[in-house]
Amino acid sequence: MIRLYDYVLSASCYKIRLMAALLCVKLEHEAVDFHPGRAHKSAAFAQLNPAGTLPVLVDGDLILTESTAMLVYLAQLSGRDWLGPCDPKSAAQVQHWLAFSGRLAASLGMARLHDMLLYEGDIDAWRAQGHAALRELEAALSERRFAGGVWLVGDAPSIADIACFPNVALSQDGGVSLDAYPSVRLWTRAIRALDRFVEMPGIHRLHELRPAPEVA
Amino acid sequence: MIAPEVMNEWYPVAMAAQICAGQRRVTQLLGQPITVHVQDGVIVVTGQAGPLHVTEAFGHVWACPGTPAHPLFPIPEALETGRRLVDVGVVRVKCSPLRAVENFLDIAHFPFVHTDVLGAEPHTEVNRYEVQIREDSDEVWATKVTFYQPQAAKSAEGGIVTQYMYRVPAPTAAVLYKTCPARPDAWDVIGIFVQPLSEELCDVWPWMALYDDATPQAELIAFQQMIFLQDRSILENQIPRLLPLDPGMEIPTQADLTSIAYRRWLKKRGLTYGAQMVAA
Amino acid sequence: MTQRWTATGLSQDLPKAVAMAGHWQGHDLAVWRSASGRLQAWNDRCPHRGMRLSHGFVRGETLACIYHGWVYGADGGCKHIPAHPALTPPATIRVAAFACVEQDGVIWVAPAETVGAPVALRGLQPLRSISLTCDVVAVRLAEPALSGDDVLRGLVQIGGQACEVCLLVQHGASGLTLHALCAVGADRIAASRWLEDLRRRAERKGAA
Incomplete structure (x- = not known):
């Protein structure tokens, strides 16, 4: 069984939980006391991941410490439907968004850790970089919509969407509103409406997907 | 000027274990800068005008910026043998400290905010429960609270009707007692200790005293953080940010009896830091 | 009204x-x-x-x-x-x-009691809404072909062709939102890129 070293409030860990749920891959979860215990910085954890970051995914002798690599691994294992189209242009675009997701984590993700868990740093710079990234995402998704598309690459959701989704959907946790990004909002809704989608704290259930219960 | 009634209360300002481990916490209390650290083997809290009254309880450091009107409230269950005491860690929320407490006292939001964990449609009904302000301790209590929950605790399997009691022993602290899945004869105890940084910003310290020998510590912490972080996006989007004590500003129902009593109690005692008296 | x-x-x-x-x-x-x-x-x-x-x-x-x-x-x-x-x-x-x-x-x-209708915008198709951190003056400075205050209109060059655009101005706490429309039949991807460029130039003017 694939084991995920996991923290419930981590956007990167959620990426993997979400991908696994969408792919119907069952994971064994090992909760790590990231906050307040800082167990990811302990000597014991360093044996697993010297960088002291979460998530960590272990499958047999394979140990992955980068969340985008984990997305690729899970998608490869599960019939390749989520890897995106394999023509050269699309494959490169998928790689673009996987790398871009790192910028989201370094901006919106850090703003969130600052506002929520008291991480120290330049909050104004993190938010400004977050807005800059959201502007790029909004422009790209708007162009996709003009061409009749919904997803970042191709006609179906892919690891590109899943890589970028968590830090965007959680941006308000770090004081960055999505009000100014309508195409981004509609794209996050499309992901939240996927079959087998799972939430994390900060992303509410789309209650509208189920009918109102009968009033007795 | 902050009212003496507010200044003379106790407020949580740090997790004791972190301070004892040598951390120095530079923070704020009621809008004023304070520092929490160990000096000559004891925990001290220093403000601009000098040291504050300090006490340590339930895993946290508590400070009183004025002259304490009374000792810090007790949680007798914290002393019971066999309970696991869990410090959940701080979470910052951009809201009134009073709104954070009031949300903790509310059950009607479970199906919509803690969906499939603490509540789920169609089980949305809040049955009548009892609320009183206890004369002897001057605390708000809600008893005989029941609610259907799909997964009430980390150790719970499947849905159960959970029983609750709620208690407000201090303006920015609340304690709940709920059905303990492992021990039907006892209550699990969960506290929320709120540090008012300002009237519209707070640091929240959830804390637990549970009968649960099986669940790893990291999972207990993760469960409680999950629950509280589901509330955070609600708390940061209530308008106005201050808690309205004017009865005309918000419309409660019978399900909100605890909240109504809490607001009355705050008003009667002049504990209006983080509150709005008249509709804007 | x-x-x-x-x-x-x-x-x-x-x-x-x-x-x-x-x-x-x-x-x-x-x-x-x-x-x-x-x-x-x-x-x-x-x-x-x-x-x-x-x-x-x-x-x-x-x-x-x-x-x-x-x-x-x-x-x-x-x-x-x-x-x-x-x-x-x-x-x-x-x-x-x-x-x-x-x-x-x-x-x-x-407001609820408002009578009358909003300004009519015939011959235009919706493009995008974008937010800017500058004011309307900076937008006009960046694109002199645009005129107006709450409704900026003009004939601008998009992808080497003259194109009618209309930017509906919404004032917010931290800047402007522009709800952009362009001529029916215009290439919306090209128009969207023009709008991004306009924002960069206007915010540079606004910051100057």
């Missing part, structure tokens, strides 16, 4: 059964479209506990608050309180409604 109407979004960005945040001159609004397509703009505050209704969810012809699930019907009246399923909510529990119309692919809002 037409100046009371403010553009708060584009129709294409509010599909059926979705709610979003809108604004009218500093008032926060919940703008939502029912399952049948009916558009409404309400005060963005649930009367129960003050939660923003723009975070709520649409079921059928109703909008429900995300906090406690209170359900509001087409007239803004509370129809159902989940904590008390058998209760008929008193008629006094009501969300204030603003006037809200959809015209030329633009969502316009105004």
Whole structure:
């Protein structure tokens, strides 16, 4: 069984939980006391991941410490439907968004850790970089919509969407509103409406997907 | 000027274990800068005008910026043998400290905010429960609270009707007692200790005293953080940010009896830091 | 009276059964479209506990608050309180409604009693809404072909061709939102890139 070293409030860990749920891959979860215990910085954890970051995914002798690599691994294992189209242009675009997701984590993700868990740093710079990234995402998704598309690459959701989704959907946790990004909002809704989608704290259930219960 | 009634209360300002481990916490209390650290083997809290009254309880450091009107409230269950005491860690929320407490006292939001964990449609009904302000301790209590929950605790399997009691022993602290899945004869105890940084910003310290020998510590912490972080996006989007004590500003129902009593109690005692008296 | 109407979004960005945040001159609004397509703009505050209704969810012809699930019907009246399923909510529990119309692919809002219609924008198609951190003066400086205050119009060069554009100005706390339209038949991808470029130039002017 694939084991995920996991923290419930981590956007990167959620990426993997979400991908696994969408792919119907069952994971064994090992909760790590990231906050307040800082167990990811302990000597014991360093044996697993010297960088002291979460998530960590272990499958047999394979140990992955980068969340985008984990997305690729899970998608490869599960019939390749989520890897995106394999023509050269699309494959490169998928790689673009996987790398871009790192910028989201370094901006919106850090703003969130600052506002929520008291991480120290330049909050104004993190938010400004977050807005800059959201502007790029909004422009790209708007162009996709003009061409009749919904997803970042191709006609179906892919690891590109899943890589970028968590830090965007959680941006308000770090004081960055999505009000100014309508195409981004509609794209996050499309992901939240996927079959087998799972939430994390900060992303509410789309209650509208189920009918109102009968009033007795 | 902050009212003496507010200044003379106790407020949580740090997790004791972190301070004892040598951390120095530079923070704020009621809008004023304070520092929490160990000096000559004891925990001290220093403000601009000098040291504050300090006490340590339930895993946290508590400070009183004025002259304490009374000792810090007790949680007798914290002393019971066999309970696991869990410090959940701080979470910052951009809201009134009073709104954070009031949300903790509310059950009607479970199906919509803690969906499939603490509540789920169609089980949305809040049955009548009892609320009183206890004369002897001057605390708000809600008893005989029941609610259907799909997964009430980390150790719970499947849905159960959970029983609750709620208690407000201090303006920015609340304690709940709920059905303990492992021990039907006892209550699990969960506290929320709120540090008012300002009237519209707070640091929240959830804390637990549970009968649960099986669940790893990291999972207990993760469960409680999950629950509280589901509330955070609600708390940061209530308008106005201050808690309205004017009865005309918000419309409660019978399900909100605890909240109504809490607001009355705050008003009667002049504990209006983080509150709005008249509709804007 | 037409100046009371403010553009708060584009129709294409509010599909059926979705709610979003809108604004009218500093008032926060919940703008939502029912399952049948009916558009409404309400005060963005649930009367129960003050939660923003723009975070709520649409079921059928109703909008429900995300906090406690209170359900509001087409007239803004509370129809159902989940904590008390058998209760008929008193008629006094009501969300204030603003006037809200959809015209030329633009969502316009105004105070409830507003009469008259928003400015007509014939021959134009909706493009995008974008936010800027500068003021209208900087936008006109960046693109002298544009004129106007609340409605910026002009003939600009997009992809080497002259194209009519119209930017509907919405003032916010931290800058501007421009709801952009361009000539019917224009290449919207090229127009979107022009708009991005305009924003960069205007914000540089605004910062100078």
